Amino acid sequence: MKYELTCINCPMGCRITADYDGKEVTNIEGYTCRRGLLYAQSEITDPTRMLTALMALEGTHVPLPVKTDRPIRKALLPKALEQIKSTRAKRPVRLGAVVIENVCNSGANVIATAERL
Amino acid sequence: MDRVDILIIGGGPAGLAAAIGAYEAGARDILVLDREQELGGILKQCIHNGFGLHTFQEELTGPEYAHRFIKKVRAYGIPCQGETMVLSISPKKVVTCVSHDHGLQHIQAKAVLLCMGCRERPRGSLATPGERCPGVYTAGTAQRFTNLEGLMPGKEVVILGSGDIGLIMARRMTLLGAKVHACVELMPYSSGLKRNIVQCLDDYGIPLLLSHTVVDIQGRDHVTGVTVAKVDTNLQPIPGTEQTFPCDTLLLSVGLIPENELSKMAGVTLYPGTSGALVDETLMTSVPGIFACGNVLHVHDLVDFVSEEAETAGKNAWAYVQGELTQAERIIVETGFGVGALVPQLVSREPLQPVRLMFRPRNVYRNARIIVEAGEQRLYEKKAMILAPGEMVNVVLPVEKLSALKNAESLTVRIEVSQA
Numbered sequence A: 001m002k003y004e005l006t007c008i009n010c011p012m013g014c015r016i017t018a019d020y021d022g023k024e025v026t027n028i029e030g031y032t033c034r035r036g037l038l039y040a041q042s043e044i045t046d047p048t049r050m051l052t053a054l055m056a057l058e059g060t061h062v063p064l065p066v067k068t069d070r071p072i073r074k075a076l077l078p079k080a081l082e083q084i085k086s087t088r089a090k091r092p093v094r095l096g097a098v099v100i101e102n103v104c105n106s107g108a109n110v111i112a113t114a115e116r117l
Numbered sequence B: 001m002d003r004v005d006i007l008i009i010g011g012g013p014a015g016l017a018a019a020i021g022a023y024e025a026g027a028r029d030i031l032v033l034d035r036e037q038e039l040g041g042i043l044k045q046c047i048h049n050g051f052g053l054h055t056f057q058e059e060l061t062g063p064e065y066a067h068r069f070i071k072k073v074r075a076y077g078i079p080c081q082g083e084t085m086v087l088s089i090s091p092k093k094v095v096t097c098v099s100h101d102h103g104l105q106h107i108q109a110k111a112v113l114l115c116m117g118c119r120e121r122p123r124g125s126l127a128t129p130g131e132r133c134p135g136v137y138t139a140g141t142a143q144r145f146t147n148l149e150g151l152m153p154g155k156e157v158v159i160l161g162s163g164d165i166g167l168i169m170a171r172r173m174t175l176l177g178a179k180v181h182a183c184v185e186l187m188p189y190s191s192g193l194k195r196n197i198v199q200c201l202d203d204y205g206i207p208l209l210l211s212h213t214v215v216d217i218q219g220r221d222h223v224t225g226v227t228v229a230k231v232d233t234n235l236q237p238i239p240g241t242e243q244t245f246p247c248d249t250l251l252l253s254v255g256l257i258p259e260n261e262l263s264k265m266a267g268v269t270l271y272p273g274t275s276g277a278l279v280d281e282t283l284m285t286s287v288p289g290i291f292a293c294g295n296v297l298h299v300h301d302l303v304d305f306v307s308e309e310a311e312t313a314g315k316n317a318w319a320y321v322q323g324e325l326t327q328a329e330r331i332i333v334e335t336g337f338g339v340g341a342l343v344p345q346l347v348s349r350e351p352l353q354p355v356r357l358m359f360r361p362r363n364v365y366r367n368a369r370i371i372v373e374a375g376e377q378r379l380y381e382k383k384a385m386i387l388a389p390g391e392m393v394n395v396v397l398p399v400e401k402l403s404a405l406k407n408a409e410s411l412t413v414r415i416e417v418s419q420a
């Protein structure tokens, strides 16, 4: 399959094209530096994202900001978001406290990014 | 009247780092004032990741980044008085503020640090046509609603302006269940980071309409739709290119303005190029003993540089209090081709430390060179594959380079674009 992407490493924003058959990335073109080449490879074979979101907190309408403690596979984002939305955190929450373990079997925990004591 | 050595106005990243800088340099009589209850400034509402990569080699969210500095300020025992609105500063450095707990206070400071941050350009400054109905928010206000108050401004959204805040809000609104129809940008390029364009728009299939603007807002009791059109090279809407998005919310992300009402009261000279104070390399303003740093001085895109700058300002404020900052002769730094929003605008002939110049390219330049010169003499030259208004340029000049300039009246910073 043909892939077309924009490199995110610098303002050049190189348009990179490549082919990917599910095993190997070939014909990578349009990048200017090594960072671009590496980005294209990982973005095509295993795109990941950090997820930051808001979680309900018991006893208040003020939400608790949370994040995955490492990037998770992009395809898992919607499911992880659903799980965060259907979870309610309880006070006191310390910064860095795990609020969901191993979200969607991604290997990442969802942790609090603010303190609510 | 209360007295304090160093008074810091604003407890955002600039105020926090300034307090830390002053403390670590030796100051012990410091007070931080902020109108909000909690420290952290705008970072409290920036719950996305992307902060601190430069300083901590880690991608923190805004509140996490702020927390590291708040912890330090607490560990040093620096007093911070929240829910205190500063009303005025006199040129003699008497600060007047009001709070529920302390009523009206007048505080005489030996040095003042201006760390008030900036505010968003409102709709009024844009003269967007159409109805004046509810449903139009600045992106930062919407961000405050969603992230700090748990409120949703709307469900069907159009965003005007593709700066980072607009992009971040496009993703946040989508994650919160809204439909973002488009992000509309007047210029032929976005000033936002490429990373945000890919991860906030492309990831969610939100179209970025470059060279487009809003030409009409419909709705009486609430926004019901927004009409956008393509613009020509003079940025004028082209008739016949209009398209209308039915929506209930328009978010504006059209720039930030340093918050300088207090600076003006203190008699601080402002520099039109940044809309912030005119400063020398110590970050002292035209009023001796008043320093400025962070977004109130010039709009930063990376908080890491805010912290760095503010720490320097805090150290220098303490040096001033101790009488160590002599008013040496200073020369003007001028902006040449392609250079905007330059800081500082004055540098000493005998600086105590290497001088950091920061500016924003006026346009997108490829295969360019950044040059600093005094007449015929080149102090600095560096190649850059690409320069863009969205990325602030940092140039550091060694002390020797400046002290070698015996007779120069001014320095010029400029961009040279080689003919390809």
Ligand SMILES: Cc1cc2nc3c(=O)[nH]c(=O)nc-3n(C[C@H](O)[C@H](O)[C@H](O)COP(=O)(O)OP(=O)(O)OC[C@H]3O[C@@H](n4cnc5c(N)ncnc54)[C@H](O)[C@@H]3O)c2cc1C
Pocket: B009, B010, B011, B012, B013, B014, B015, B033, B034, B035, B036, B040, B041, B042, B043, B046, B048, B049, B050, B051, B052, B084, B085, B086, B087, B115, B116, B117, B118, B140, B143, B164, B165, B168, B259, B262, B293, B294, B295, B296, B300, B301, B302, B303, B304, B306
């Ligand atoms: C929406 C948004 C998103 C951003 N995203 C990123 C990002 O992804 N990565 C990144 O590195 N940077 C980002 N930034 C930039 C970064 O947050 C700023 O550069 C930084 O917060 C500026 O710090 P500051 O202390 O100068 O201002 P602020 O954080 O605005 O703090 C100013 C403080 O001064 C107080 N104050 C003002 N006036 C008064 C007064 N009269 N009396 C008392 N107190 C007063 C305010 O209450 C506030 O607490 C973002 C900025 C915004 C606005």
